[in-house]
Amino acid sequence: xxxxxxxxxxxxxxxxxxxxxxxxxxxxxxxxxxxxxxxxxxxxxxxxxxxxxxxxxxxxxxxxxxxxxxxxxxxxxxxxxxxxxxxxxxxxxxxxxxxxxxxxxxxxxxxxxxxxxxxxxxxxxxxxxxxxxxxxxxxxxxxxxxxxxxxxxxxxxxxxxxxxxxxxxxxxx
Amino acid sequence: xxxxxxxxxxxxxxxxxxxxxxxxxxxxxxxxxxxxxxxxxxxxxxxxxxxxxxxxxxxxxxxxxxxxxxxxxxxxxxxxxxxxxxxxxxxxxxxxxxxxxxxxxxxxxxxxxxxxxxxxxxxxxxxxxxxxxxxxxxxxxxxxxxxxxxxxxxxxxxxxxxxxxxxxxxxxxxxxxxxxxxxxxxxxxxxxxxxxxxxxxxxxxxxxxxxxxxxx
Numbered sequence: 001x002x003x004x005x006x007x008x009x010x011x012x013x014x015x016x017x018x019x020x021x022x023x024x025x026x027x028x029x030x031x032x033x034x035x036x037x038x039x040x041x042x043x044x045x046x047x048x049x050x051x052x053x054x055x056x057x058x059x060x061x062x063x064x065x066x067x068x069x070x071x072x073x074x075x076x077x078x079x080x081x082x083x084x085x086x087x088x089x090x091x092x093x094x095x096x097x098x099x100x101x102x103x104x105x106x107x108x109x110x111x112x113x114x115x116x117x118x119x120x121x122x123x124x125x126x127x128x129x130x131x132x133x134x135x136x137x138x139x140x141x142x143x144x145x146x147x148x149x150x151x152x153x154x155x156x157x158x159x160x161x162x163x164x165x166x167x168x169x170x171x172x173x
Numbered sequence: 174x175x176x177x178x179x180x181x182x183x184x185x186x187x188x189x190x191x192x193x194x195x196x197x198x199x200x201x202x203x204x205x206x207x208x209x210x211x212x213x214x215x216x217x218x219x220x221x222x223x224x225x226x227x228x229x230x231x232x233x234x235x236x237x238x239x240x241x242x243x244x245x246x247x248x249x250x251x252x253x254x255x256x257x258x259x260x261x262x263x264x265x266x267x268x269x270x271x272x273x274x275x276x277x278x279x280x281x282x283x284x285x286x287x288x289x290x291x292x293x294x295x296x297x298x299x300x301x302x303x304x305x306x307x308x309x310x311x312x313x314x315x316x317x318x319x320x321x322x323x324x325x326x327x328x329x330x331x332x333x334x335x336x337x338x339x340x341x342x343x344x345x346x347x348x349x350x351x352x353x354x355x356x357x358x359x360x361x362x363x364x365x366x367x368x369x370x371x372x373x374x375x376x377x378x379x380x381x382x383x384x385x386x387x388x389x
Contacts, residue, residue, distance in 0.1 A: 001386050003375055009389035010366030017360045021280060030282065037309040041282040042273060064282050065357040110356030122285070122311065 020063040028052050029060035029067060036081055038070050038123065051083040058089070061109065068109045070123070072099055072116050077124035100130050233266060233274050233287070233338065234331045236304045241333030243300050248335070261335045262293035264301070265327050267319050267349070271340035274330050279364050285309055288316030321349050322377055344374040351383045362388045 001009070020026055021043065031048030033039040061067035072095045074081050075088075088096070091108060098105035098113075099120055105113045120129055138146070149160045248258045266274055267290065269283035287310050293301065302312045325345035331338035341349075347365055350358040365374070366388060378385050 001389075006385050006389055007366055007369055010363050013389050014360075014363045014367035017363060018280075037285065039282050039284060040273075040309075041280070042277075043280050043282070063360055065359070066282055066284055069357065070284065112354075115357075119284075 017063050020060075023059075025056040026060045026063060029057045030064070032081060033067070033070065033074075036074075036078070038074070039066060050081040052081065053083050053085040054088070055086050057082060065110060069111045069115050070119055072096055072105065072108060073119035073123040076100060076130055077120060077128070101132055102129055231274065232308050232310065233270055236301070236308060236310075237264065237331040237336050237338040238333065239304050240297070240301055241331075241336040243304075244297070244333075244335035247296075259297070259335065260294060261337070262291055262297055263337045263339065264289050264291040264293070266330070266338065266340040267316065267321060268341075268346060271346050272343060274338075274340045275328055275343065277343055278368070279361060281361070286311055286313040286316065288313050288319050290317045319349065320353060321345055322381060324373075324377060344371055344377060347374065348377040348381060348383060351378065351385070351388070352381055355383075355387060359388050 027045050028048060029052050030039065030041060030043070030045045032050040032052040034041065034045065035047035035049060057067050057071055061071065071082070072092065075092075075096055076099045091106075095105040095108045095113075095116060099117065102120075105116050107113050108116055146157050146160055149155075150157045153160060153163070155163070244259055244261075251258050266288070268288040269281055270287050272279060272281055273283070287305055289312065291298070291301075298312075305312055321341060322345050326342040327339035328342060329337070330340045343365075347358075347362060347370075351362050355362075362385075366385065375385075377383075
């Protein structure tokens with residue numbers, strides 16, 4: 001294709017994109033993401049109170065891929081922003097599983113995995129990443145010790161384990 | 174409540190239709206810039222003196238101005254304590270924020286991260302980060318690593334006593350985006366191409382081996 005042909009073909013495609021940006025589904029998704037401070041734009045779409053339907057966000061993402069970049073982090077950290085009006089697609093489910101485990105997710109609809117992962121601490125509660133459950137088998141005396149420490153420190157048992165890990169780490173330095 | 178432009182107490186400003194034109198935003202205290210719009214009528218919300226559109230479009234100018242004030246204060250304190258004055262800095266905006274700040278006519282949507290290359294000291298960086306955070310933005314910690322073509326021109330956006338804010342030119346930003354993340358930026362590149370992209374853009378695309386056919 002020469003330059004002229006590229007411009008002509010782009011005009012057609014851009015007209016389709018422009019039509020999509022005027023669609024109510026796009027406005028709803030943009031409005032809600034805008035109000036939540038996740039996206040900024042210069043198209044004048046009014047900020048909207050959430051939630052927005054998942055199908056609207058998935059549709060809008062075809063015309064503004066930044067929705068795809070933010071959607072997984074939103075579903076993990078601020079799920080109240082998106083109403084699940086349909087089943088979560090399999091590719092998105094795989095990404096969510098990885099994000100919940102704090103692991104590198106696979107690429108999602110053209111957005112690289114590390115771009116998806118980096119939004120997790122910045123959506124919802126800042127600098128927080130999802131917690132993960134891990135099972136340990138403890139002896140009776142360990143359990144008793146854990147309970148005692150939790151009572152003494154006025155903390156949860158998880159808090160005691162976290163504090164203990166940090167203290168041990170500090171000790172090893 | 175909707176009032177017309179020029180009303181100092183206006184909560185909203187009406188920007189009329191009819192081609193690309195400029196309307197001054199009333200009441201935008203530290204924003205004497207203009208809003209450029211084309212297409213249909215639209216209302217711009219003013220919240221606390223900031224028009225939403227101006228807020229997103231020119232927010233970095235306001236931040237640079239605040240940073241400059243912080244520098245002046247630091248310089249005064251340094252003078253009083255017989256210490257050397259702070260070193261002036263130059264902040265180069267990259268990415269979508271550069272497009273927003275230079276008033277690009279493209280439909281832009283960007284996440285809250287700001288990519289810059291700057292020569293400021295650590296304390297100034299921290300203050301810059303704090304000011305951005307107050308505007309709901311964040312400094313991308315690896316933003317300075319973003320690839321930009323060697324031919325990038327930096328346009329002056331704000332010049333203070335200590336802070337100079339520059340924005341990368343549109344062609345360079347779009348080439349960088351097309352090269353770095355073509356899928357994510359496809360609609361943006363398409364829109365630019367449809368507006369009859371500049372010869373320079375095509376030349377840069379050729380030089381950096383960016384396949385423009387993938388966008389159409």
